[in-house]
Amino acid sequence: MKISSNHYYYFATVLAILLIVPSDAQLSPTFYDSTCPDALSTIRTSIRQAVTDEQRMAASLVRLHFHDCFVQGCDASILLDDTTGERVALQNNNSVRGFEVVEAAKQAVEAICPGVVSCADVLAVAARDATVAVGGPSWTVSLGRRDSPAAASRELAENDLPRFTDSLQTLISKFANKNLTERDMVALSGSHTIGQARCVTFRDRIYGNDSIDPDFAITRRRNCPQSGGDGNLAPLDEVTPNDFDNNYFRNLPQMRGLLESDQVLFSGGSSDSIVQEYITNSDSFSSDFAAAMIKMGDIEPLTGGSGLIRRTCGSNLPIIDSSTYQNSLFSKFE
Ligand code: HEM
Numbered sequence: 001m002k003i004s005s006n007h008y009y010y011f012a013t014v015l016a017i018l019l020i021v022p023s024d025a026q027l028s029p030t031f032y033d034s035t036c037p038d039a040l041s042t043i044r045t046s047i048r049q050a051v052t053d054e055q056r057m058a059a060s061l062v063r064l065h066f067h068d069c070f071v072q073g074c075d076a077s078i079l080l081d082d083t084t085g086e087r088v089a090l091q092n093n094n095s096v097r098g099f100e101v102v103e104a105a106k107q108a109v110e111a112i113c114p115g116v117v118s119c120a121d122v123l124a125v126a127a128r129d130a131t132v133a134v135g136g137p138s139w140t141v142s143l144g145r146r147d148s149p150a151a152a153s154r155e156l157a158e159n160d161l162p163r164f165t166d167s168l169q170t171l172i173s174k175f176a177n178k179n180l181t182e183r184d185m186v187a188l189s190g191s192h193t194i195g196q197a198r199c200v201t202f203r204d205r206i207y208g209n210d211s212i213d214p215d216f217a218i219t220r221r222r223n224c225p226q227s228g229g230d231g232n233l234a235p236l237d238e239v240t241p242n243d244f245d246n247n248y249f250r251n252l253p254q255m256r257g258l259l260e261s262d263q264v265l266f267s268g269g270s271s272d273s274i275v276q277e278y279i280t281n282s283d284s285f286s287s288d289f290a291a292a293m294i295k296m297g298d299i300e301p302l303t304g305g306s307g308l309i310r311r312t313c314g315s316n317l318p319i320i321d322s323s324t325y326q327n328s329l330f331s332k333f334e
Helices: 005-020 039-053 056-069 099-112 119-133 154-160 168-176 182-193 199-206 214-221 247-251 260-266 272-280 282-296 322-333
Strands: 196-198 233-235
Touching: 039 056, 039 099, 039 119, 056 099, 056 119, 056 182, 056 282, 099 119, 119 282, 168 182, 168 260, 182 247, 182 260, 182 272, 182 282, 196 199, 199 214, 199 233, 199 260, 247 272, 260 272, 272 282
Parallel strands: none
Antiparallel strands: 196 233
16 A cells, blocks of 8 residues: 555654653643643642631541542542432431532632632642641642533442442452552541541441440440431541541551451451551551542643633532623634
């Protein structure tokens, strides 16, 4: 077959595009450097203030990012105010929190560069800044995620998010489904070194579970009755509940993990040695946690022409002020 010069141009162009466009998610730490150079410092100021106002908020933001990424990818779908989708899944309902803090950070960014920075990116950066604000490790957040036009379904969320009753094998496979290893799963669970859980999530464990320290069970029963008080809170790490350290892991060999899904990480199975390593080497926990958060933040992002940039994280309704309304009218007649 004779190859014409047109063909050469065609192949050269395709090759150039393939070389320029990275094959994976196309996220980049410098994504907003020219379009919104102050985005990251603006988010940081907002998140630091929110954590100063309420320490637990650090935990809530990390979890919100996790629950966003695990269901349909890191696309801010969880932030949409929707009463039938993922927000009401068992693992989220009356549980995930921090929406107004993400919205405030987003509005602070909107004030300096409207319509540029996605809610999914604000949330990813917020999770990092929140971790740092309570003494945890830092990492470089890759950016360029776009927002989903709709919430994910309740069924998808209930299926993909781990449950506190899951066995070690189930936890490993739910994380493997998101390209995360057992080691990533154990490191990420280390964020239970901060934050709180409701009585309803650990009641069965403190009444009648035999793989628990008896004194710990008695202490926890005080504020978590056998019936009622479902929403009463207890710290996931009783020793230093507001510090991002490796105490969560130290609790496990003492059988003082709060959730069943915490204790299964140290129950004679394959993850025991990872827990042990994080107890003796907190630097190894810190660096594994940071690396795993980067991997988690990379789950199925919407990039390029997919998705959109929401102006309000809780809603997809366009905000039309008079000038953009006039512009959009004009553009119709151009
Ligand atoms: C391994 C499987 C996991 C299970 C079964 C699980 C389950 C839970 C449950 C039941 C709670 C208490 C929720 C409530 O009572 O309202 C909780 C809280 C929390 N989870 Fe997990 N989780 C897991 C992994 C993770 C991961 C990977 C992260 C972050 C990367 C994370 C971050 C948190 C944080 C920070 C809190 C406290 C939230 C707050 O105080 O608002 N968890 N988790």
